[in-house]
Amino acid sequence: MELVVALGLIVFKVALLIAILLLLPLPLTWLERKIAGHIQQRMGPMRVGWHGLLQPVADGVKLLTKEDHIPAEADRFLFKLAPILALAPPFVVFVAVPFGESVSVLGTEITLYVSNMNVALLFVFAVIGIEVYGVIFGGWAANSKYAVLGSLRTCAQMISYEIPMGFAVIGVVMLAQSMSLLEIVRAQANVWNIVYQPVGFFVFFVAGLAQAQRIPFDLAEAEGDLGAGFHTEYSGIRFAFFMVSEYAIMLLTSVLAVILFFGGWNGVLVPLPPILWFLLKVAFFVYVFIWFRFTFPRYRYDQLMAIGWKVLLPLSMANIIITGVAFL
Amino acid sequence: MSRALDRIGTWIGWAFFADLANGLALTFGYMFSKSVTMQYPDKEKWLPYSRYRGHHFLKRDEEGEIKCVACELCARICPCYCIEVIPYEDEKGNRRPAKFEIDMARCLFCGLCEDACPADAIALGQQYEFSSFSSHDLVIGRDDLLSKPGKAMTGGGVVAARLNTEQDVLVETSEPQGYNWWRNIRRT
Known part of the structure; x- marks a missing residue:
């Protein structure tokens, strides 16, 4: 009986997580378009629903009913595999991400995470690395020069940004003496990591922007020079998969930034429920992502590489060394 | 000395991304405008x-007579030949337009007809909503022009x-x- 309840709870949590992650792009696209509009002194979507609230639903229906086109010369198997490969890893990653300690419902303690891995951070970085295969396969399989260029850029971008990103979080791991995200948050109960690790946060955040392929590092789908980059040839639901994956990664980067550097669900000054604190912080980072997108121009490709290898990598290394020395 | 200080200031600003912060502050301000x-x-x-130049209209004088004397100067000066005027002589012996047609589909709203008119009979008014599914509907006759809104x-x-x-x-x-x-x- 105990086992059944525990299993049912896990299945319920996973289902809830998947549902939330699949539905969250709807309000996020609306928010993104609204913020974009108001930054440019426009109104954004206004016609579908109250202030365009139902616009993402209309867009979703449109994408579902659109023709699912596959180019004649495309590698059909890879072309169909790529969106799934891009979509699955961001969902898998959230298994290891905690959203809070626990809540008690009907006398039973329910933990706000699916699993508390002791190597959660490693798991996150390992799995999220798979996402890039979806992008590369998608660009390659489409048999279009824009798509291939886009995926080549992604490939190089990922290599040069995963490394500083990985190094940047080592400082956090050293402070918490653990790779478990839960332990990392518990270690920040008094002082958030941002106080000790400002450089680490900077490197992590810039690399996270590149990871999520958002402006100013959205070279994989640079509209201006590549059409739409790796998903130029995608339409309909497969395109929607890529978009959902992009939003999930944006969310993941925000969640990771909050957990690793901003104390997770630990509040400060104002006593709010921990889960609310967590959501507020994540919402702030999501807003920052959108805000950045409509403020900055896109970096040139060689500039992107130069920042990755010549600035972020030495900075993250120095961060590790200084953290280590301070620890001794 | 101050130039050196300025340069140091610039470098400090550069190191802390002052330019990026400026951009962010600007867009944040715009978001709430x-x-x-x-x-x-x-x-x-x-x-x-x-001063807006919209749909043409024909004017009447105090007695309600159409002002146009059908001199065809507007048709002559029109750069896209969209005005067609056919004169006739009315009961009082005045020269008046029997037919005054403007093809709104071809008109470019330059206002030269208004300038050329010696009788101050034609002008471009304020109406701008007259799109149509058929270009035939855009050929406007004399009586319609008389009833169009003025300036x-x-x-x-x-x-x-x-x-x-x-x-x-x-x-x-x-x-x-x-x-x-x-x-x-x-x-x-």
Whole structure:
């Protein structure tokens, strides 16, 4: 009986997580378009629903009913595999991400995470690395020069940004003496990591922007020079998969930034429920992502590489060394 | 000395991304400024200025006679030959247009006909909503031109409007004067 309840709870949590992650792009696209509009002194979507609230639903229906086109010369198997490969890893990653300690419902303690891995951070970085295969396969399989260029850029971008990103979080791991995200948050109960690790946060955040392929590092789908980059040839639901994956990664980067550097669900000054604190912080980072997108121009490709290898990598290394020395 | 200090300041600013922060501050400010979107046609509508060159109209004199003397100067000066005038002699012996047709599909709204007219009979008015599904409907005859609205008296504002699609597409307004749209333009 105990086992059944525990299993049912896990299945319920996973289902809830998947549902939330699949539905969250709807309000996020609306928010993104609204913020974009108001930054440019426009109104954004206004016609579908109250202030365009139902616009993402209309867009979703449109994408579902659109023709699912596959180019004649495309590698059909890879072309169909790529969106799934891009979509699955961001969902898998959230298994290891905690959203809070626990809540008690009907006398039973329910933990706000699916699993508390002791190597959660490693798991996150390992799995999220798979996402890039979806992008590369998608660009390659489409048999279009824009798509291939886009995926080549992604490939190089990922290599040069995963490394500083990985190094940047080592400082956090050293402070918490653990790779478990839960332990990392518990270690920040008094002082958030941002106080000790400002450089680490900077490197992590810039690399996270590149990871999520958002402006100013959205070279994989640079509209201006590549059409739409790796998903130029995608339409309909497969395109929607890529978009959902992009939003999930944006969310993941925000969640990771909050957990690793901003104390997770630990509040400060104002006593709010921990889960609310967590959501507020994540919402702030999501807003920052959108805000950045409509403020900055896109970096040139060689500039992107130069920042990755010549600035972020030495900075993250120095961060590790200084953290280590301070620890001794 | 101050130049050296300036340079140091620039470098410090560069190191802490002062330029990026400036950009972010600007867009953040814009996010909370009023949006300039005019929600035409179902919420708001633009009232043209009196100088606006819209749909042509023909004028009448004090006795209600059509002012046009059918001299065909407007047809002559028109750069796209969209005016066709055929004169006749009315009961009083005046030269008047029997036919006065403007092909609105070809007109480019330059206003030269207005300038050329010796009798001050034709002018470009304030109407700008006359799109049509057929270019034949855009050939406007003399009697229609006489009934078109004239120059705007006030104008240069945005008024509340309502879109009426029961019979024809019609943007209805009730206020004669609206708010000045330019007040929302943010100038930094």
